[in-house]
Structures are given as structure tokens and as C-alpha cells.
Amino acid sequence: MTHPRILLPAAGLVALTLWLAAALQLLPLPLWPALPFSPGAMDLDQIRLAFGLMPRGFIALLAGACLGLSGAMLQAVLRNPVADPTTLGISSGAQLALVLATIHAPGLLAYGRWPFAMAGATLAAALVLGIGARRDFAPVTMVIAGMLIGLTASAVATAVTLAEGQYLLSLVIWNGGSLVQQDWSGVRALTTVLTVGGLGAAALARPLRVLSLGSEGARGIGLNVALVRLAAVAVSVWLAASVSAELGLIAFVGLAAPALARSMGARTIGQRLALSPLIGALILSVCDGVVLAVAGQSGEMFPTGAVTGLIGGPLLIWLLPRLRGSTPPGTEAAEGSAPRLRRPGTVLVALAIALVLLAMILIWIGRVPGGWAVLDWQSFRDFLPLRAPRLIAAAAAGAALALAGAILQRLTANPLASPEVLGVSGGASLGYATVVFAVAAPGAVALGAGAMIGAALALALVASFTARRDMPAERILLAGIAVSALSAAVLSAMMAIGDARSWAILGWLSGSSSGVGMPAAMALASVALILWTASLGMTRWLGVLPLGSEVASGLGLPLGRARLSLILLAGIATGAATMLVGPLSFVGLMAPHMARRIGLARPVDHVTGAALIGAGLMLAADFGARMAGFPYELPLGLFASLIGAPWLIWLMMRSPR
Known part of the structure; x- marks a missing residue:
């Protein structure tokens, strides 16, 4: 010594x-x-x-x-x-x-x-x-x-x-x-x-x-x-x-x-x-x-x-390289094989119909000072322009986060992967905060670009570190959590300044859809649709990557290009969604896992089902955030995380089979 x-x-x-x-x-x-x-x-x-x-x-x-x-x-x-x-x-x-x-x-x-x-x-x-x-x-x-x-x-x-x-x-x-x-x-x-x-x-x-x-x-x-x-x-x-x-x-x-x-x-x-x-x-x-x-x-x-x-x-x-190997909860080996539906199309159609019905119901009912109420037709028409944008935006954000989660889970071959866990949301937060502090009166385009670039850079950092060392999936999760911790530390230093910019960042971190207009909602929905379409074009990569890098290389998969493309796709999806719901909702963890557990195993079915489930979860979270504290609105990201945290704890507490 x-x-x-x-x-x-x-x-x-x-x-x-x-x-x-x-x-x-x-x-x-x-x-x-x-x-x-x-x-x-x-x-x-x-x-x-x-x-x-x-x-x-x-x-x-x-x-x-x-x-x-x-x-x-x-x-x-x-x-x-x-x-x-x-x-x-x-x-x-x-x-x-x-x-x-x-x-x-x-x-x-x-x-x-x-x-x-x-x-x-x-x-x-x-x-x-x-x-x-x-x-x-x-x-x-x-x-x-x-x-x-x-x-x-x-x-x-x-x-x-x-x-x-x-x-x-x-x-x-x-x-x-x-x-x-x-x-x-x-x-x-x-x-x-x-x-x-x-x-x-x-x-x-x-x-x-x-x-x-x-x-x-x-x-x-x-x-x-x-x-x-x-x-x-x-x-x-x-x-x-x-x-x-x-x-x-x-x-x-x-x-x-x-x-x-x-x-x-x-x-x-x-x-x-x-x-x-x-x-x-x-x-x-x-x-x-x-x-x-x-x-x-x-x-x-x-x-x-x-x-x-x-x-x-x-x-x-x-x-990380000094850790002993272990199988974390949630890996394929620990959980056993998930069920596989013979006719997944029926379930996907049912999920889509349920999503539309849920949106209609949530527009039709609500709370007034006297209690709960069901709107008549005229009131429904009057409230539709007010409620529709936030419901569209919430559903689109949930779908985008779920798409990012499904991509990351297949990329890492671990159902515990999600934008929150792999540091993508933390990178998006840091990108957003950087724009707030670096640009005077930044607009929505600049803030959105900052969030997307931060998300993609965070995930690229994790991927570049783990790819060089050929680490198992659980190391990738831990590297992502490390990036999240680093992002949180930088954000803490920024917000501790205590001026109006700190308030703006803290308010965004909690997530809210109350100020979303129809143009922004439709833009977010378009982004989610484009991302879903792009993910369908990468289904072969999503199907082969969970088998491991050696198998993927043996099947002729361009590993570098496939990983980079999927990283960018997940980063864009997370950056777009976190603009609305904030960085911590766990929808990106829950929705893909739920899709897999109900039997949507094939890449096309898994990605599509996760997007529909994620949209439904975020619709429910938006409704709960508006109604639980009536007449005051709770933060959307907080309400979604309160749904996700018990799910996460239950998932990790399960004994391996």
C-alpha cells in the first residue's frame, strides 16, 4: 500500500x-x-x-x-x-x-x-x-x-x-x-x-x-x-x-x-x-x-x-467489467418462455378497438364541482376540442415510449430494459435542460430537438461502451442506469441555481398534457406513426438480435448498422414522448412486457401490441392525473410512474422459475 x-x-x-x-x-x-x-x-x-x-x-x-x-x-x-x-x-x-x-x-x-x-x-x-x-x-x-x-x-x-x-x-x-x-x-x-x-x-x-x-x-x-x-x-x-x-x-x-x-x-x-x-x-x-x-x-x-x-x-x-456474472430478474432464462398466440391479429384488433372506446369514454365522462357527470351530446361537442388534443398527445406519447421500450428490450434481450432504465430518458432530460439554459426563450422545436439528441446520445454512449466489451445484457442495463445517474446529477446542479429556468425544468420533469394544442398533438401522433412504420421495417433485426451477436452475425445481420439504427429510433421515440410526459413514466417498461406476456411474441406483433398497450396506459394515466386531485391536476409523469412502480417491484420480486 x-x-x-x-x-x-x-x-x-x-x-x-x-x-x-x-x-x-x-x-x-x-x-x-x-x-x-x-x-x-x-x-x-x-x-x-x-x-x-x-x-x-x-x-x-x-x-x-x-x-x-x-x-x-x-x-x-x-x-x-x-x-x-x-x-x-x-x-x-x-x-x-x-x-x-x-x-x-x-x-x-x-x-x-x-x-x-x-x-x-x-x-x-x-x-x-x-x-x-x-x-x-x-x-x-x-x-x-x-x-x-x-x-x-x-x-x-x-x-x-x-x-x-x-x-x-x-x-x-x-x-x-x-x-x-x-x-x-x-x-x-x-x-x-x-x-x-x-x-x-x-x-x-x-x-x-x-x-x-x-x-x-x-x-x-x-x-x-x-x-x-x-x-x-x-x-x-x-x-x-x-x-x-x-x-x-x-x-x-x-x-x-x-x-x-x-x-x-x-x-x-x-x-x-x-x-x-x-x-x-x-x-x-x-x-x-x-x-x-x-x-x-x-x-x-x-x-x-x-x-x-x-x-x-x-x-x-x-x-462494470469488474462485476461477477449473474442473471438479473426479468431475463429470459429467469422468467421462462412466454405464451405465443396462434392468431395474434385478433388480439391486436381487439386492443385497437378497446383503445378507441377508452378514448371516447374518457372524453364523455368527467368530474364537476358537484361530482361525476356524463356529458350530453351538446356538451360532448363543446368539450371535444378541449379534450381531444391532450388525449391524442397522451396516447401518442405512450405509444412512442412503448415502441422505444420494445426496441430496447429486443436489442438487449432483456425484458427489464426500458427508456427509463437505459438512460435514454435521462439523456432526453439533460438535452432539454441544456437548451433551456443555453437558448434564450427556446421554442418547442428547439426543446424537442434537444430532448431527442440527448436521448440518442445517451443510448449511443451505453451501446458504444458495452459493444466494445461484448458484455451480457444485464451489464447494458447497469451502464444505462449509470448514465441516468450522471444525467440526474447534472440536472441537480442546474436546478439548484433556483431561478425561473429551474422551475421550467422541474415542471417539465413531472410531465403534463394540459397545455397541448391540436397541432402539437397531431405532430406527436405523426411521429409515433412514423416510428411504428420504421420499426416494422426492422422486424428482421428485432427478431434476430435477441438470439445473440454470434447468431446474428452468422445469419448475415449487419450488427453495427442494425444497432445504430435501432438506437436512433429508440432515441427519437423517447425524446418526442418525454417532451410531453417527462422522463420517468415506466410505460416503456410495462407495455412491451405486457404485450409479451399475453402472447405477442413475433416482432411485428410485439411492437404493434406494445404501442397499443402503451397508448392505453398513458390515456388512463392522463385521466387519473386530471381526476384524482380535482379541481387541481396532478403531474402526468408522476401518475404514470405510480402505476409503473408497483408493477416494477412485483416484476422484480417474482421468484425465478
Whole structure:
């Protein structure tokens, strides 16, 4: 372990230099207050230094150490090099619980934020571990489950934040992981947390070393494997939830610290548990120093957690080749063969008729101040111009997302693939946000182009990385989730600026069809129709690619051109749809899977059935978003994700056959 002798002191010197530069810019050294600090005897700059910048420097070290230790313990107990509080959804669960408490039960926060953060983190961890236990804690399965649950929790937290405008700025900045301090209470709290967590880690170091031999081997020498796992996860959750309660969501420090510890030569679990907290403390301190340096005299423009989030995506992609192979839930091998209809045309016609009838019913019925009502003929004619555009747009968006999902599932040979999972929606969000910040008063064409280009670039990034390494399908899913995490981190930094552009992006992220006119609706419907037609022209590729690259090459399929064409098609479909419904709806996951389960197995039938089912799901979501909170309208993307999240959890909780 020679590298730490050079790298760690160098990182510590960088962190100290950045903090000192910020402190000296605030107040020259001769004017620094002496201990003990007495606010009554200080001027404003001295108070800002003694009760703001100084505790901030300490809390960066403490929080980074807590997260580094939490990640190291999770990686040790799960034998998973990409496990950390972010990738397993623990931090997002704590974030959601705190957002809900802040908005709906602020009086309970008088007892502290820790109980809510702990409850949310524990529930998220229990969900992920429940899924993992059914798959023998396979590494890829655990991370896919954790990050999908984390994405869902973050989406719900964002939508709830949007619904309460008066909390918007503070919650957005807090969600990004701000280290701003006003006193020393946070330092005292995290000192206690780190002390307790460190003692727990020291007590568990030897059992974790035994567990590294494998579950069967550990049981054979008398180790209570279940108890050790429970204790290690409990300590990890305690550390991560405490940081979330104090500072908000700080991403990927727990992933980076153990990875760097291993690269520096820490081979044993004891060495990693000792070195990871130190590295985590330095990572967060350096990131916070960068934020302070960029802020300068103009004030802090984005939270430190947004900077640490930028580490996670590239690091997770870099770690992918080091994962052990595993079969994630949802693969063909795990689920068994799906039924195959002899006459799929009858089912497709029935789905099309049901879609038309559903649209007519949803136009005809609605809520009025006195309750539910069925429109008479004249009222129907009056309301048709108002309701028809949004229903057409919702159906078209659902069909486009379903088409993208069907294409991606066949491209990766994995029914868990979807635009949300493979980073396509995240890329579309980032493209949209880039146009909002780069172009003054951007129009619909510019925003749509930005979303489509971002979606295609994200998927191209995933495909180029995985194709070079000939990785199995589950690695492609994980690479896509990494791209989603990176996109979310950049968006968090953008939105934390807190101006009108942040509001515009946050409003778009939740999705709404209320402002869609007939020209825009027909344009989106035309895009969906063109994409469906194009996908029918690629049915041979869609039928052969799930068989594997070797079989496809042997059958003369132009792999490079086929993959690139399908990537562009899925990117365009996702970019067009997310313009309306936002980036997270899970329709692209549910609709193709439902089409397959009812027997639409052939590529033409699968793609067509998925499009019809996706249109129906989005019509139902649009109706629910309008009616559930009458007279106020809920975000369309949120309502669709609330339909998709239970489906996703059920799908991943199923035992393999």
C-alpha cells in the first residue's frame, strides 16, 4: 500500500488549501475570532467564519467518512463492488421520507429529521434486500433493483416538491446535498454517528472477513450469516440515513471511496474498512472546496452533492467489467418462455378497438364541482376540442415510449430494459435542460430537438461502451442506469441555481398534457406513426438480435448498422414522448412486457401490441392525473410512474422459475 502515502496527503493538502482560500477570502487571518466563540463579541464576517465555514469544513470530513464507511460495509457484506447507499436506493429512500415529512407533517420535524430519514432508508433497503434474497444477492440484480427504486423515490420526491411551490427552492437545494452550516450542531451529531458506526464496523470486521469466503463456507464454520448481514446493513443504513437527515442527498461517495481504497492496495476487508472513511472524507472535502472556489464572492450557486454525483456515473461504468456474472430478474432464462398466440391479429384488433372506446369514454365522462357527470351530446361537442388534443398527445406519447421500450428490450434481450432504465430518458432530460439554459426563450422545436439528441446520445454512449466489451445484457442495463445517474446529477446542479429556468425544468420533469394544442398533438401522433412504420421495417433485426451477436452475425445481420439504427429510433421515440410526459413514466417498461406476456411474441406483433398497450396506459394515466386531485391536476409523469412502480417491484420480486 504505497500509493496512499502520496495520494492521501496530497488530497488532504488540496482540500485544506481550497478551504483556507475560501476562509481567507472571507476574513484575513489576523481578524479570525479566538476560542471560545462568542457571537455577541463578533462582527458578521467573524460569525460567518466561526459558525458557517469552520463547521462546514468539519462536516464535509465527517459526512464523507460516514458515507465511505457505509459503502465499504455494503460492498463487503454483499460481495458487490458497486454497492453503496446511492446505488442501493438507501439515500433516495431517506430523501423521499424527509421531503414528505417536510411538506405534509412539518410539525413532526420538531423531534428531528433522523427518524424520518432512518425510516425511509430502512424501507428502501428492505425492498432491495428482499429482491436480492430471492436471487442469492447477485451483484447486478441488487444494483438494478436499488437504483430503480432510488429513481422512483427521487421522481416522487421531485413531483411532490413541485406541487408545493413555497418549498421549492429550499427543497431542491437540500435534495442536492448542500453543506451550508449555521452552527456546530451538525458536527456534533455526525461525530456521534461516525463513532457509533466505526465501533460497529470494527466489531463486524472479522465476521465480514469470514463471510467473504461465501455463504456456505461461512455457515460451515458456524457463522450466523443472516445476523451478520442484518447487522452490517443496519450500520450502513444508520450512517447513510444520518448524513441524508443532516445534509440531504450526497451521491456516490460511498461507491468511490472503497473503489479507490482497492486501487490503492487495500486487499483485506479490514484495510478497506479503515481506509474508505479517510478517502470518503477527502473526496467530499475536495468537492466542497471546489464548490467554495467556484462560488467566490458571488455566493454558492449549486450544492456540493451535485458535484459528487458527477463522479458516480463514470465510476460505475468503469467498475462494470469488474462485476461477477449473474442473471438479473426479468431475463429470459429467469422468467421462462412466454405464451405465443396462434392468431395474434385478433388480439391486436381487439386492443385497437378497446383503445378507441377508452378514448371516447374518457372524453364523455368527467368530474364537476358537484361530482361525476356524463356529458350530453351538446356538451360532448363543446368539450371535444378541449379534450381531444391532450388525449391524442397522451396516447401518442405512450405509444412512442412503448415502441422505444420494445426496441430496447429486443436489442438487449432483456425484458427489464426500458427508456427509463437505459438512460435514454435521462439523456432526453439533460438535452432539454441544456437548451433551456443555453437558448434564450427556446421554442418547442428547439426543446424537442434537444430532448431527442440527448436521448440518442445517451443510448449511443451505453451501446458504444458495452459493444466494445461484448458484455451480457444485464451489464447494458447497469451502464444505462449509470448514465441516468450522471444525467440526474447534472440536472441537480442546474436546478439548484433556483431561478425561473429551474422551475421550467422541474415542471417539465413531472410531465403534463394540459397545455397541448391540436397541432402539437397531431405532430406527436405523426411521429409515433412514423416510428411504428420504421420499426416494422426492422422486424428482421428485432427478431434476430435477441438470439445473440454470434447468431446474428452468422445469419448475415449487419450488427453495427442494425444497432445504430435501432438506437436512433429508440432515441427519437423517447425524446418526442418525454417532451410531453417527462422522463420517468415506466410505460416503456410495462407495455412491451405486457404485450409479451399475453402472447405477442413475433416482432411485428410485439411492437404493434406494445404501442397499443402503451397508448392505453398513458390515456388512463392522463385521466387519473386530471381526476384524482380535482379541481387541481396532478403531474402526468408522476401518475404514470405510480402505476409503473408497483408493477416494477412485483416484476422484480417474482421468484425465478
